[in-house]
Amino acid sequence: MAEAGQGVHLTDEQRIDWLRLIRSQNVGPRTFRALINHFGGARAALEALPALARRGGSGGSPRIYSREEAERELDAAENLGAVFVAVGEADYPRRLQTIDDAPPLLAVRGNLAALALPGVAVVGSRNASAAGLKITQRLARELGEAGFATVSGLARGIDAAAHRASLESGTVAVLAGGLDRLYPPEHAELVDAILPAGVVVSEMPFGWEPRARDFPRRNRLISGLSLGVVIVEAAKRSGSLITARLALEQGREVFAVPGSPLDPRAEGTNGLLKQGATPVTEAADIISVLQPIIGTELPAREPEPAGEPGEYVEPAADERSRIISLLSPVPISMDDLVRLSKTSPRVVRIVLLELEIAGRLERHGGGLVSLL
Amino acid sequence: MAEAGQGVHLTDEQRIDWLRLIRSQNVGPRTFRALINHFGGARAALEALPALARRGGSGGSPRIYSREEAERELDAAENLGAVFVAVGEADYPRRLQTIDDAPPLLAVRGNLAALALPGVAVVGSRNASAAGLKITQRLARELGEAGFATVSGLARGIDAAAHRASLESGTVAVLAGGLDRLYPPEHAELVDAILPAGVVVSEMPFGWEPRARDFPRRNRLISGLSLGVVIVEAAKRSGSLITARLALEQGREVFAVPGSPLDPRAEGTNGLLKQGATPVTEAADIISVLQPIIGTELPAREPEPAGEPGEYVEPAADERSRIISLLSPVPISMDDLVRLSKTSPRVVRIVLLELEIAGRLERHGGGLVSLL
Numbered sequence: 059m060a061e062a063g064q065g066v067h068l069t070d071e072q073r074i075d076w077l078r079l080i081r082s083q084n085v086g087p088r089t090f091r092a093l094i095n096h097f098g099g100a101r102a103a104l105e106a107l108p109a110l111a112r113r114g115g116s117g118g119s120p121r122i123y124s125r126e127e128a129e130r131e132l133d134a135a136e137n138l139g140a141v142f143v144a145v146g147e148a149d150y151p152r153r154l155q156t157i158d159d160a161p162p163l164l165a166v167r168g169n170l171a172a173l174a175l176p177g178v179a180v181v182g183s184r185n186a187s188a189a190g191l192k193i194t195q196r197l198a199r200e201l202g203e204a205g206f207a208t209v210s211g212l213a214r215g216i217d218a219a220a221h222r223a224s225l226e227s228g229t230v231a232v233l234a235g236g237l238d239r240l241y242p243p244e245h246a247e248l249v250d251a252i253l254p255a256g257v258v259v260s261e262m263p264f265g266w267e268p269r270a271r272d273f274p275r276r277n278r279l280i281s282g283l284s285l286g287v288v289i290v291e292a293a294k295r296s297g298s299l300i301t302a303r304l305a306l307e308q309g310r311e312v313f314a315v316p317g318s319p320l321d322p323r324a325e326g327t328n329g330l331l332k333q334g335a336t337p338v339t340e341a342a343d344i345i346s347v348l349q350p351i352i353g354t355e356l357p358a359r360e361p362e363p364a365g366e367p368g369e370y371v372e373p374a375a376d377e378r379s380r381i382i383s384l385l386s387p388v389p390i391s392m393d394d395l396v397r398l399s400k401t402s403p404r405v406v407r408i409v410l411l412e413l414e415i416a417g418r419l420e421r422h423g424g425g426l427v428s429l430l
Numbered sequence: 431m432a433e434a435g436q437g438v439h440l441t442d443e444q445r446i447d448w449l450r451l452i453r454s455q456n457v458g459p460r461t462f463r464a465l466i467n468h469f470g471g472a473r474a475a476l477e478a479l480p481a482l483a484r485r486g487g488s489g490g491s492p493r494i495y496s497r498e499e500a501e502r503e504l505d506a507a508e509n510l511g512a513v514f515v516a517v518g519e520a521d522y523p524r525r526l527q528t529i530d531d532a533p534p535l536l537a538v539r540g541n542l543a544a545l546a547l548p549g550v551a552v553v554g555s556r557n558a559s560a561a562g563l564k565i566t567q568r569l570a571r572e573l574g575e576a577g578f579a580t581v582s583g584l585a586r587g588i589d590a591a592a593h594r595a596s597l598e599s600g601t602v603a604v605l606a607g608g609l610d611r612l613y614p615p616e617h618a619e620l621v622d623a624i625l626p627a628g629v630v631v632s633e634m635p636f637g638w639e640p641r642a643r644d645f646p647r648r649n650r651l652i653s654g655l656s657l658g659v660v661i662v663e664a665a666k667r668s669g670s671l672i673t674a675r676l677a678l679e680q681g682r683e684v685f686a687v688p689g690s691p692l693d694p695r696a697e698g699t700n701g702l703l704k705q706g707a708t709p710v711t712e713a714a715d716i717i718s719v720l721q722p723i724i725g726t727e728l729p730a731r732e733p734e735p736a737g738e739p740g741e742y743v744e745p746a747a748d749e750r751s752r753i754i755s756l757l758s759p760v761p762i763s764m765d766d767l768v769r770l771s772k773t774s775p776r777v778v779r780i781v782l783l784e785l786e787i788a789g790r791l792e793r794h795g796g797g798l799v800s801l802l
Contacts, residue, residue, distance in 0.1 A: 189692045316688030316700050319711035320561045328688050331709040339691035339700050 066146045073163075074128045075100035076144060080162050081123035081131075081263055082107060087159040088421040089414050096407060107415055113372065114409075114416025134264040140167040140237050149173065157282040157308050158423050161261035165237045168257035172228035175207035176352045178344060179280045179305070181298045182216030182290035183323055190291040190323065193315055194219040197288065200341030202227025206348070207256070209284045211276065212245055216290045216298075221252055229256040230283060234276035235268030236260060259283075277301040278308070285348045286311030288338060292326030299326050302335070307423065311347055313338045373405045381409045385419070389426035438518045445535075446500045447472035448516060452534050453495035453503075453635055454479060459531040460793040461786050466534075468779060479787055485744065486781075486788030506636040512539040512609050521545065529654040529680050530795050533633035537609045540629035544600035547579035548724045550716060551652045551677070553670045554588030554662035555695055562663040562695065565687055566591040569660065572713030574599025578720070579628070581656045583648065584617055588662045588670075593624055601628040602655060606648035607640030608632060631655075649673040650680070657720045658683030660710055664698030671698050674707070679795065683719055685710045745777045753781045757791070761798035 068076065079100040080090050085107075093103035104122065111120045135142060142163045143149045151173045154160050166173070178201050180194060194216050198208045202224040210217040212231040221229045229252055233240070237260045240246055249258055261279065262272065277300050281287050287305040289312070292298040302312050314335040317324025331337055338344055380399045384390065395406045410427055413419035420428050440448065451472040452462050457479075465475035476494065483492045507514060514535045515521045523545045526532050538545065550573050552566060566588050570580045574596035582589040584603040593601045601624055605613070609632045612618055621630055633651065634644065649672050653659050659677040661684070664670040674684050686707040689696025703709055710716055752771045756762065767778045782799055785791035792800050 189690050193691055315691060316696070316703060316709070317690050318561050318693075318696075319565055319687060321690075324688070324690075325711075328709060328711050331688060331703060332711075332715065337688070337700060337703040337709075339697075339704075343704065 066144075068144050068147065072100065073142060073144065074125060074132070075104060076163055077128040077131060077142065078123040078125065079104055081128070083121040084111075084415050084417045086421070087161050087261075089411070090162045092407065092411055092414075092421075096411060109372075110412045110415040112416075113378070114412030114414070114418060116416035116418075120415055120417070131264050134238060135165060138167055138238055138264075140165050141170075142166075143170075151177075151283050153177065153285065154279065154282045157278065159278065160282065161279070164259050164261055165264070166257050166259045167237055168253040169228070169255050170257065172207050172230055172256045173259075173283075175205065175228055176348065177209045177230060177284040178206045178348065179209040179284040179287040179301065180216070180220035180290065181210055181280065181287065181301050182292055183296065183298070184213050184215040184217075185323075186215035186219070186291050187321070187323055190216060190315075191219045194290050195223040197290070197315075197338070197341050197344070198223035198229075201344065202229075204341065204345050204349075206345075209280055211273075211280055212240070212242075212248070212258070214242060214245075218245065218248060220290075221248060221256075224256075225251050226255055231256070231258045232276055232279045232283065233258060233260040233268070234262070234272040236262050236264040236266035238264050239267050241268050273297055274300045278304045281305035281308055281310050284310060285351060286313055286344065288313040288315070288344060289327050289330060289335070290315045291317065291323040292330075293322055294325045294329070296326050299330070302330055311336065311351075313344055313347075315339070371408070373401070373409055377401045377405050378409050378412075381406055382413070385413075385427070385429045387428050387430075389422050389428040392425050392427070395427075438516075440516050440519065444472065445514060445516065446497060446504070447476060448535055449500040449503060449514065450495040450497065451476055453500070455493040456483075456787050456789045458793070459533050459633075461783070462534045464779065464783055464786075464793075468783060481744075482784045482787040484788075485750070486784030486786070486790060488788035488790075492787055492789070503636050506610060507537060510539055510610055510636075512537050513542075514538075515542075523549075523655050525549065525657065526651065526654045529650065531650065532654065533651070536631050536633055537636070538629050538631045539609055540625040541600070541627050542629065544579050544602055544628045545631075545655075547577065547600055548720065549581045549602060549656040550578045550720065551581040551656040551659040551673065552588065552592035552662065553582055553652065553659065553673050554664055555668065555670070556585050556587040556589075557695075558587035558591070558663050559693070559695055562588060562687075563591045566662050567595040569662070569687075569710070569713050569716070570595035570601075573716065574601075576713065576717050576721075578717075581652055583645075583652055584612070584614075584620070584630070586614060586617075590617065590620060592662075593620060593628075596628075597623050598627055603628070603630045604648055604651045604655065605630060605632040605640070606634070606644040608634050608636040608638035610636050611639050613640050645669055646672050650676045653677035653680055653682050656682060657723060658685055658716065660685040660687070660716060661699050661702060661707070662687045663689065663695040664702075665694055666697045666701070668698050671702070674702055683708065683723075685716055685719075687711070743780070745773070745781055749773045749777050750781050750784075753778055754785070757785075757799070757801045759800050759802075761794050761800040764797050764799070767799075 097103040108119045143166055145162050149170050180198055198220040207228040207230050208220045208224040209230040210220045281301050281304045289298045305312050312335040314327040314330040315338050384398050396403050420430050469475040480491045515538055517534050521542050552570055570592040579600045579602050580592045580596040581602040582592045653673050653676045661670045661674055677684050684707040686699040686702040687710050756770050768775050792802050
């Protein structure tokens with residue numbers, strides 16, 4: 059991104075524009091990148107949003123996050139001692155930057171040094187067994203002693219045990235709601251204990267109450283911040299298994315603690331072992347795998363599309379209709395769209411942006427898109 | 431072997447000679463094969479034993495199992511309703527035949543049809559947990575329903591549970607002592623329950639009380655009789671882990687039931703998982719791996735040495751001393767011995783047989799030999 063190469067530092071004005079853009083309706087991390095790439099900056103993208111939505115067939119104008127709202131959110135962050143770190147800035151976690159849908163801005167509270175440590179996610183059931191909690195404690199403590207930050211979701215059970223056992227070495231709690239909306243609320247004291255050496259982070263707006271669907275979305279950050287993910291206890295179809303799947307998609311190592319086949323809390327972890335996860339009974343099992351890959355080349359994010367950023371040139375009506383007629387709820391690649399529509403990549407990109415801002419398009423991993 | 435091609439049937443006289451030869455001093459399964467290959471039959475080998483021992487440097491004559499002893503053992507077998515099945519005979523378990531040190535004669539009591547079923551070894555701790563016993567039962571019952579015979583060691587705990595759960599479908603109990611020397615003795619009733627559909631087998635002489643060192647030796651038969659070995663519960667350094675190692679050496683599949691890292695009875699099985707064993711929580715995990723390999727080509731036993739069987743031609747004294755000077759407690763291959771001693775394979779083989787019968791040589795897998 060023009061504004062977001064490695065080692066950049068946003069101006070205050072740019073940070074406000076970024077915050078407005080990512081908080082505007084129908085703009086997610088992937089759309090944010092496409093917009094910045096296309097228009098060369100957040101300000102130009104913001105200005106183009108109404109026209110994009112109109113061309114994309116939206117009934118009304120998209121809700122654009124106002125300058126006042128952005129300033130209020132920055133004030134709220136400041137009051138809580140939090141900062142917004144942007145993709146490409148020095149404090150932004152390097153490993154998170156490699157995922158395809160990395161949040162453009164991450165709200166961070168606490169000791170930023172924790173984000174520079176190599177991370178290991180330790181996650182599992184909320185209704186954990188005493189044995190599971192004990193194993194978690196032991197793993198997290200030893201991982202901390204070995205120089206890793208534990209990354210988890212601040213949930214009851216395994217998550218909280220992982221954070222508690224690594225308060226001194228540094229731990230990263232990733233929230234599904236805003237930084238000022240802790241869930242569960244009784245973990246406020248735990249957060250206070252995390253902050254001296256660790257951080258609490260979120261991509262969601264201040265004031266955002268987490269909904270059920272925000273947790274899977276949050277889980278991609280837990281794995282994205284980590285070299286590997288350890289699942290300690292997990293029932294079938296639990297959130298921890300989503301984190302494991304996301305970790306695999308992101309090229310992260312997946313570890314699972316074995317358990318008795320008669321223990322329902324081990325169904326998920328044993329299932330992961332069957333799928334090839336590395337078995338873990340002690341921290342050394344994790345460290346021996348991750349130590350050698352600390353600092354190695356990160357998996358490349360999908361390449362940025364070629365082409366000059368520029369102003370919004372409206373595509374011809376027949377080009378737009380050809381492209382739209384190729385789209386369906388079945389995901390299709392950008393390359394196929396360009397080839398089949400016989401238009402240019404630039405035209406395809408702008409039509410997709412229009413549909414997206416109009417709320418009619420979904421972006422998937424691997425450059426695939428589908429109609430909603 | 432001349433007397434033991436596929437589909438042969440020994441005469442009564444030959445069976446007596448085989449029994450005498452395998453029961454004679456310093457003759458194990460590998461030496462038995464080498465003798466039969468060299469001399470063309472058990473009778474000729476028996477006649478050569480005293481001269482071999484003398485040339486090999488033994489002080490006295492080796493103890494040769496007498497015709498009377500062999501007949502007494504055949505009578506004991508008959509009284510118990512047992513038979514001796516020879517390598518190459520139709521009733522000899524096909525899979526066992528592929529291991530390098532397959533017993534030339536197997537004493538079998540019960541329903542021989544069980545030896546024709548595809549086998550799965552199910553083994554584990556003697557002091558098993560209630561959970562371990564329950565899992566064993568479930569696995570063994572479902573394996574039986576799927577047409578597999580369970581193979582185990584008649585021990586207390588996991589072994590007995592595996593046999594008990596597959597009495598109707600057929601189970602194979604492999605003893606470390608003679609067929610008439612059950613261990614533990616309280617499993618006599620279990621044996622009676624096994625016999626209608628299953629078998630109890632042993633390579634050891636009737637009347638042989640099992641010693642500690644007979645159990646690891648017996649374990650190679652448990653894995654050798656099976657397509658795969660399932661370890662349900664095993665502490666560190668337990669006998670079940672020996673069975674798992676032997677199974678790997680024999681090219682068998684190794685399965686392990688996961689358990690909590692806090693449970694010492696799961697240390698062995700979790701360790702196997704770390705080494706790449708397939709995790710098992712239900713019989714389907716085993717069946718899906720083994721079903722496709724039932725009836726497939728068996729791994730080839732190491733090829734029989736070339737050359738005509740014949741009478742005992744004594745090697746020249748300098749040839750013998752050159753070969754002996756190359757031997758040490760470090761295992762060396764037959765090929766290296768031939769090359770370095772500048773003699774023929776036939777001469778090397780006869781000198782090794784001499785040393786072996788004199789009790790001075792040990793044969794290992796892969797055609798390696800070492801001085802004792």
